[in-house]
Amino acid sequence: MDRFPKAADVDFHSPLDLSKAATAVLDDEGRISGWGSSAQRLLGHSPEDMLGRPAARLLAATPGQRLSGLCRAHGPRSTVLDLCCHDGRTVRAAVTFAPLAHRGPAATVVVAADLEELRGWEAQLAMLQGLATESPVGLTIFDTDMRVVWGNVSTDLELAGIADYVGRPATDLFPEGEFISRHHPPDEEQVLEHVLTTGEPIIGMHYRGRAPVDPVREHVWSCSYHRLQDARGELLGSFEESLDITDRYRAQERLSLLVRAGKRIGASLDVRRTAAELADVAVPQLADEVLVDLPPAVVEGRQPPTGSAPGHGLLRMHGRTQDEFRTTPVSYPPSSPQALSLATSRPVVEASSPGAPDGRGPAASHSCLFVPLLTRDAVLGLATFRRSSNPDPFGAEEQTLAVELAERAAVGIDNARRYTSQHEAALVLQRSLLPQHLPEQNAVDIAYRYLPADSRVGVGGDWFDVIPLSGARVGLTVGDVVGHGVHAAATMGRLRATVRTLALLDLDPAELLTRLDDLVAQDAESSEEDGPGDEALGVTCLYAIYDPVGGRCVWASAGHPPPIVADASGSVAWSALAPGPPLGLCGLPYENVELSLSSGSVVAFFTDGVVEDRRTDIDSGIDRLAHVLTWQRCPVEELCDRALSTLPPGPQADDATLLLVRTRRLDADHVADLELPSDAAMVAHARTHTERQLAAWGLSDLSFTAALVVSELVTNGMRYATGPVKLRLIRDRFLLCEVSDTAHTAPHLRRARRDDEGGRGLFLVAQVSQRWGTRYTSSGKTIWAELALP
Missing domain, CATH: 3.30.450.20 (PAS domain)
Structure with a gap:
């Protein structure tokens, strides 16, 4: 059967073929006795013009003797002749003369073709022949x-x-x-x-x-x-x-693989993830499986060990992604190709490699390539490229590619190791600077949560604190330092300590933030000589004082989100007053905001990491937290968990700190007030009142000491102040004795000489009490002392 039936219709004939060439017949005298239509097409002369005429008339500048010699030859002769056309043109033609055996009217057959057409056909024929054979x-x-x-x-x-x-x-x-x-x-x-x-x-x-x-x-x-x-x-x-195009295609694949490796390997700053990235890039284009063996020290972020035997005590990580990666211990004998690669710091190829030496690896493979993970300082580990379905051995170019991938992975692993070490140091520093245990308070029930930022970002500068104050009051603070890392954590610790120190001076919130603002501004000015980048600039802070006696809460904010309050009924509200400027800017003054809280109210102090991220604006985050607080009857620990469970999934871009406070009030069974007129005779009345109140509270053992403290404090107030003096006794975790007057003069502790008649009162108070101090109010001052309960 003819598989190509139309092939005969394609013109593959030469221009000199009889079916295409110009043909004529000459007699034995050189006259034209036959003139074909193909000759007319080539030269334009009609048969009527040419029959019987000498053929030499068609020649241009060619002697007739040459034509006669071609006609009388004994065999076919070919030559190139210039022929005259009917329109006066000259055509250079390839002409073949074929003499016939007999002479007469038809003595010679002449075949001619345009020379250019013939040469073009020959070139095409050579090209076709080359395509077919070469x-x-x-x-x-x-x-x-x-x-x-x-x-x-x-x-x-x-x-x-x-x-x-x-x-x-x-x-x-x-x-x-x-x-x-x-x-x-x-x-x-x-x-x-x-x-x-x-x-x-x-x-x-x-x-x-x-x-x-x-x-x-x-x-x-x-x-x-x-x-x-x-x-x-x-x-x-x-x-x-x-x-x-196998070689070119593989070269392009290798180039694209290197480009992809440059974008992916080492971007995570995580040792395990970097190993997974190497496997994800190399499989399946270069190998069917990639194993990464690292010393435990490198995985934990420490310096790789020196002096140990190559291939001993490694952790094998294998899988395609970080979630699939498994870690198993592995060791290689000194004679193994793995140990040889680690010892010589060179790649080693092994064909028909068995499974892992511990028996837990995959079955036999066609080829394995062992490449050490090298940095300038040390050998970090070993990368194994294994082929099981691909029978091709690792060639020289593939080995070079594997070495380049291993170099990128080694740099990424070393960077991740160094970052892990720094991150752990910063995290330890930050945790050591944050409160480890909050003091127990009768005034409030407290729960807190702290979530550090994602490890790629680094630890941040969030802080919080609960500070016991005089008069059973409690100071509550939360703040945020701009930036991440060790410097942010150190700045956070310095500011938290400063806030605690200022709080123990019994400053009100606005005054405390004003002094803190001055300190931060001074730190910024002193650090300008050391270069920019002080993390203390732009610090936000909120400080509040809660007084359980009257349920009064006063707070002030330096650029920090105000607290959210849920009262005992479950209704939620937050302050409409805009916060003051962040610390260190020396801008507008800070203002106090005063709230009256019912017993059982829940107050939420938080940093922006709780209510804001790249996917959620701060208003939506505040609404989400406010909704959680409507469940305020739940224990505060449970409320903390509920609040953090509403955070968007995924890594945190910023630290998140949440401090929940449920308030309590001290009732009449815990507080006794007595107002005394400015009369020295009232000192004895104050002692008697104190002894009776302590007896009612079952604290008669403290009567003598408490009466002594009250006597000295009341005497001091009546001596140096004008107007009435107020005595307050508070039974809390301590017995608190407070005397308030209208004077703003500061009392001073003195050591009286033997011949002095006074000056021993505050000295005695300091000796018999645990703590004592003075706090100032808009109407005067309060001197207080704490006595330990028996």
Whole structure:
């Protein structure tokens, strides 16, 4: 059966072929006795003009003797002659003279063709011959039924004999291959059908498979498909051009792999994740599995050990992603290729490698490549590239690629190790600076949560504190330092200590923030000589004082979000007063905000990490936290958990600190007030009142000491102040004795001499009490002392 029935319609004839060339017949005298239509087409002379005339008239500047010699030759002779056309042009032609055996009217047959046309045909013929026999481009022709008709020498070599495939479907050429280009039909039969149906060529599709002549190594070809038609436009079939681009394709893959590795490996600053990134980049393009073996010290962020045996005491991490990564201990004997690679700091290739030495690795593989993870300082570990499904061994270029990937991974692991060490140091510093245990208070019930920022960001500068104050009051503070890292943590610790020191001076919140603002501004000025970047600039802070006797809470804010309050009924409110400027800016003065809180109210102090992130604006976060506080009857520990459970999932971009305070009030059973007129005789009355109150509270053992303290404090107030004096006794975790007067003069502790009549009162108070001090109010001052309960 003719597999290419239209092939006869294609003109493959030479211009000198009798079916195309100009022909004429000469007699034995050199006259034209025959003049064909093809000769008329070439030179334009009609038969009527040429028959019987000498052929020499057609020659341009060529002697007639040469023509006579060509006609009388005993065999065919060819030459190049300039022939005259009917319109006066000259055509250079290739002419062949073929003498006949007999002489007479038809003695010689002359065949002529345009020389340029002949040379063009010869060049095309040489090109076609080269494509068929010498070109590296594989050419395959298919008929209209998509069956193989013909293939050139390149195709013949790839298929180990094209003759075995003639007449078979196109899909039989590489049955296990696949197209790896997109947006085209999935197999060759559908590609050819598309080309035959639409006439649209498909150019540059990449086809991957194994050639019959080389079944072990995978090849990649660039294939193009075209439709074949004759001069009349009738369909002949199709043909395929294929070029083996395996080396170029693999070079491009290696380049793209390095580009992808540069973007992905080492971006996480996490040792395990960096190992997972190496595996994710290298699998499956370079290897079927990647194992990373590291010393435990490197995984924990410490310096790699020195002096230990290569390959001993490592942790193997294997998997495609960080979630899939598993860690198992592994050790290699000194004679193993792994130990050799670590000892020599060079890659080692092993074919048909067994499983892991501990017996927990995968089964045998075709080839393994061991590459040490090197930095300038030390060998961090070992990367193993393993092939199990790909039988090709690791070539020189692939080894170079694996070494480059290992170098990138080593830099990423070393950076992650150093960062982990610094992060752990900062985290330890920060935790040591934050309160480890909050003091127990009868005034409030407290719960707190602190969530550090994601490890890639670094620890932040959030802080909080609960400070016991005189008069059973409690100071509550929360703040935030701009920035992350060790400097932010150190700045946080310094500011927290400063706030605690100022709070113990019994300053009101606005005055405390004013003094703190001055200190931060002075620190900023003194640090300008050391360069920019002081984390103390832009610090926010909120400080509040709660007094359980009257349920009064006073707070002031330096750029910090105000607290949210949920009263005992569950209704939630927050202050409409805008916070003052952050610390260190020396801007507007700070103002106190006073709230009256019912017993059982819940007050939420928080940093912006609780209510704001990249995905949530601060208003939405405050609404979310306020909704949680409507469940204020729950224990504060449970409320803390509820509040943090509403945070968006994923790593925290900033520290989040939440301090919840449920308030209590001290009733009449715990507080006794007595107002005394300014009369020295009232000192005895104050002592008697104190003794009776202590007896009522069951604290008679403290009567003598308490009466002494009250006597001295009341005497001091009446001596140096004008107006009435107020005595308050508070039974809390201590017995508190407070005497308030209208004077603003500061009492001073003195050591009286033997001959002094006074000056021993405060000295006695300081000796018998645990603590004593003075706090100032808008109407005067209060001197207080704490006595330990028996």
